[in-house]
Amino acid sequence: MKQITVISGKGGTGKTVLTASFAALAKNACIVDCDVDAADLHLLLHPKIRERHVFRSGKTARIDKRICTECGDCIDVCRFRAISGGFDVDPISCEGCTICSLVCPSQAIAMEENQSGEWYISQTKYGHFVHARLGIAEENSGKLVMKIRQAAQEMAERDRLEHVIIDGPPGIGCPVIASLSGVDLALIVTEPTMSGIHDMKRVADVAAHFSVPTKVIVNKYDINLRNTKAIENICQRRHIEVLARLPFSEKVVQSMVRGLPVVKFCSDGIAHEIADLWQTVALCLTTDQTQRG
Amino acid sequence: MIVSIASGKGGTGKTTVATSFALATKNSQLIDCDVEEPNAHIFLKPRREKRVTVSIPIPKVDxxxxxxxxxxxxxxxxxxxxxxxxxxxxxxxxxxxxxxxxxxxxxxAINEVDKKIGIVEIGKANGVAFVHGILNIGEVMAPPLVRAVKQNINTSKTVIIDAPPGTSCPVIEAIKGSDFCILVTEPTPFGLNDLLLAVEVVRKMKIPFGVVVNRADLGDRKVDTYCEEENIPVLMRIPFDREIAMSYSKGIPLVTAQPIYYRKFTNMFEIIKNHVCVYSSKGNLELVD
The missing domain is CATH 3.30.70.20 (Alpha-Beta Plaits)
Known part of the structure; x- marks a missing residue:
């Protein structure tokens, strides 16, 4: 079983569009949406939820005003400035460190467990799908990502699946690192813009930092050919293979509006190129190209 | 006044709006809070005046x-x-x-020592005061760096915050304390889905908000229908245009590439200013048109 994570650094370069097509093309795979705070893959895969799990993580302080003597010790120790002068806790600022409850001389502070989100095991036309919804303004997205990746991995092992295909979040922080750790291949989808290039370099640095084999796809390459060339040069210097150049295509938006992976929406042009790309990716994973050095 | 630019979905045009808004607004300060992937400097090309290392305290046991x-x-x-x-x-x-x-x-037996998580850089670009943060590679703690970036807010200016994508802690940290939030979206199912999430965030945080629709002529009409039904003001529409895409790809701000947008951004500023006045006098979340 091989795990692939699609990432980009910059948002909106085409991660989810590509992942949905890979899901439709892969014969024997489990799909995971690790962009837990703005998940979109379900809009193209139309999952039927089979299992629903609550994700609990972290705690929030609650002050019992009937017991509180307003001594102010909690305010003094809180580094997150989550307790107001009127002894109200701002649940958004509270990081659940529990120190206020430990120093309170009147035991007026209780720590309550957060229900931070939900995660699901679902069935789609194209196979198993594990996804989640992080509560609004919640933290610990990295932990939720680890949770759903673990569920997907167990399922893939149980059913002897060939691939776990992971749609990663944008950025380079906590949920990205959780989506990348220990996978067999990081596929960076970038675009030929100055921002796309800048962000690709940073996310490639993160993949290298965690020793994850990396390949690059240039999406909408025809928006700026000079920048596409620049991306290819940067990748060459870093010994990262560029697997494909995909053209800008209005079919992508049209397929999204219809709620379909683009390879199921049309069969020529962009769809054809994505199908070829999937063959290449699958081949990379079967050969020793992704062995760790 | 502090105006933040956010969106659930990435790549909808937050930085395009933030940088042009800053350039079109007098006495503005741009604060790039997307410390994981800061991009505003690519467009504004600020002259750096100061660089500060940011650390968080971690325990060291004797x-x-x-x-x-x-x-x-x-x-x-x-x-x-x-x-x-x-x-x-x-x-x-x-x-x-x-x-x-x-x-x-x-x-x-426990002392605290500093662990570096990133840097904050301060500078100037075409009259815009500029601040951004750069998170170290492999670092997971973005929120403390966002807080450090925001300590440089100068409230005597019009402060424009470029937020990261998503709806979780780094976004909350970035938009907290804003007087108004501009949500940038695109008229696609992904754009709409993530707009709904972003609206939940700003409503939970009680920040007045409006929407900018980017690539407004691609996709479908559902974002517009949603905004009409929810009485959410659409502040600006930017059409899809290969020329805009091309200048964006080169790192040229929208108002520089197409000066006609200058007026659109100054108009948007006036609309927001009025909304913020009405909001603070009425003290409720719903905006009036």
């Missing part, structure tokens, strides 16, 4: 004082410490820097 009682590991809500028979392990990437372990250690 083994000559430690009696291995295990209290620090027991109270740490983030499992950043583990106490063995003759050793204490610290996991810096899990530490939130709450200071509880050093405060509550009976032996006074």
């Amino acid at each position: 083994l000559t004082k430690c009696n291995f009682c295990g209290k620090c590991a027991q109270i740490c809500a983030y499992n950043a410490l583990a106490v063995l028979n003759d050793r204490v392990l610290v996991f810096p990437h899990l530490c939130h820097g709450c200071g509880g372990c050093s405060l509550l250690c009976m032996q006074k």
Whole structure:
């Protein structure tokens, strides 16, 4: 079983569009949406939820005003400035460190467990799908990502699946690192813009930092050919293979509006190129190209 | 006035709006809070005046004082410490820097040392005061760096905050304290889905908001229908245009490439200013047109 994570650094370069097509093309795979705070893959895969799990993580302080003597010790120790002068806790600022409850001389502070989100095991036309919804303004997205990746991995092992295909979040922080750790291949989808290039370099640095084999796809390459060339040069210097150049295509938006992976929406042009790309990716994973050095 | 630019979905045009808005607004300060992937500097090309390293405090255990009682590991809500028979392990990437372990250690065996998480750079670009943060590679703790970036806010200016994508802690940290939030979206199912999430965030935080629709002529009409039904003001529409895409790809701000947008951004500023006035006098969340 091989795990692939699609990432980009910059948002909106085409991660989810590509992942949905890979899901439709892969014969024997489990799909995971690790962009837990703005998940979109379900809009193209139309999952039927089979299992629903609550994700609990972290705690929030609650002050019992009937017991509180307003001594102010909690305010003094809180580094997150989550307790107001009127002894109200701002649940958004509270990081659940529990120190206020430990120093309170009147035991007026209780720590309550957060229900931070939900995660699901679902069935789609194209196979198993594990996804989640992080509560609004919640933290610990990295932990939720680890949770759903673990569920997907167990399922893939149980059913002897060939691939776990992971749609990663944008950025380079906590949920990205959780989506990348220990996978067999990081596929960076970038675009030929100055921002796309800048962000690709940073996310490639993160993949290298965690020793994850990396390949690059240039999406909408025809928006700026000079920048596409620049991306290819940067990748060459870093010994990262560029697997494909995909053209800008209005079919992508049209397929999204219809709620379909683009390879199921049309069969020529962009769809054809994505199908070829999937063959290449699958081949990379079967050969020793992704062995760790 | 502090105006933040956010969106659930990435790549909808937050930086395009933030940079042009800053350039079109007098006496503005642009604060790029997307510390994971800061991009505003690519468009504004600021001259750097100052660079500061940002650290968070993490525990360092003095083994000559430690009696291995295990209290620090027991109270740490983030499992950043583990106490063995003759050793204490610290996991810096899990530490939130709450200071509880050093405060509550009976032996006074825990000191705090700085762990670098990134840098803040301050500069100027075409009359715009500029601040951004750059998170170190491999670092997970974005929110403390966002807080450090925001300490440079100058409230005597019109402050424009470029937020990261998503709806979780780094976004909350970025938009907290804003007088108004501009949500940038695109008229596609992804854009709409993530707009709904972003609206939940700003409503929960009680920040007045409006929407900018980018690539407004691609996709479908559902974002417009949603905004009409919910009475959410659409502040600006930017059509899809290969020329705009091309100048964006080169790192040229929208108002520089197409000066006609100058007026659109100054108009948007006036609309927002009025909304903020009405909001602060009425003290409720719903905006009036």
